[in-house]
Every structure is written in structure tokens, then in C-alpha cells.
Amino acid sequence: MSEIEARLRALGLTLPELPKPIATYVPFVRTGNLLFLSGQTPRRPEGGYFSGTVGGDVGLEAAQAHARHVGLQLIAVLQQATGDLDRVARIVKLFGMVNATPGFRDQAKVINGCSDLLVEVFGERGWHARSAVGMGSLPHDCTVEIELIAEIS
Numbered sequence: 001m002s003e004i005e006a007r008l009r010a011l012g013l014t015l016p017e018l019p020k021p022i023a024t025y026v027p028f029v030r031t032g033n034l035l036f037l038s039g040q041t042p043r044r045p046e047g048g049y050f051s052g053t054v055g056g057d058v059g060l061e062a063a064q065a066h067a068r069h070v071g072l073q074l075i076a077v078l079q080q081a082t083g084d085l086d087r088v089a090r091i092v093k094l095f096g097m098v099n100a101t102p103g104f105r106d107q108a109k110v111i112n113g114c115s116d117l118l119v120e121v122f123g124e125r126g127w128h129a130r131s132a133v134g135m136g137s138l139p140h141d142c143t144v145e146i147e148l149i150a151e152i153s
Helices: 003-010 060-082 107-126
Strands: 028-031 034-040 088-099 129-135 144-152
Touching: 003 107, 028 060, 034 060, 034 088, 060 088, 060 107, 060 144, 088 107, 107 129, 107 144
Parallel strands: 088 129
Antiparallel strands: 028 034, 034 144, 088 144
């Protein structure tokens, strides 16, 4: 068992199954030692998506939990792409989008749900650059969508 798999187990985390893309794109692209992961939206284990407008019908804590859930999905894509999560040398950058009301100002706090998870799982390798922005809408009315760039060995 890899170091990262052991850490996931110790944290009581299980990576979700990944569906096939529903449009004309792939889940990740590798160029050199960088992996660019397509945006992930929070899928419910029973099917469908966590949806709604943050700052409206979805509160901050729920949105943070959705971002954390997306973090697990991103880690699952990293596993798919590398075959071994110990090959992740560094999480380089996140781009987090929040489906928010016009007056909502805590996009960064929402995306912390994902960022905090990545640091918990990858330790020092999990610290990353980041953007967190508000959007007027997202696919399937999802609360968040997050992209990731990682360096691999």
C-alpha cells in the first residue's frame, strides 16, 4: 500500500468511482511532468449532483463539504492518471468556481474544503496556488466546480 493510500485509510476516506465524461473531453491530460485535471462537480453517491446557489439555498458549511467531496473526486482522477498516488510530487494549482448569489463574498472559504483535504492527504506536497471565483451558474446547477494541476514524478 502506498503512503498516500495509507493516509487516506487512516483518515477514513474512500475514493469515489469515476463516471465517464458526459461531453467531448477527457478527465486529464498529461504534458511533461504536469497533469491537468478537468473540472469536477460534486456528485452524490446515489446519483445526481449536489446543487443550488451558495449564499442562497445552500449555506457555507454545506458548500465547503461539497468542495471537500470534489477534492476526493480529484484525488480519484489522480489515482486513475498515475496508478500510484505516491507519484504526485506536488499539487500545483486549483481553480475553484462557486455557484453563488451576487452578494456572496466567501468563495475562498468554500474552496478551502478542497484545499484543506489536499493538504491533509498529501502533506507538504498538497500546498498549492489557487483561485476561487464566483459564477452566475454552473453545469447541473452544481454548487462548485474545481480544476486541478499536479506535478508527477
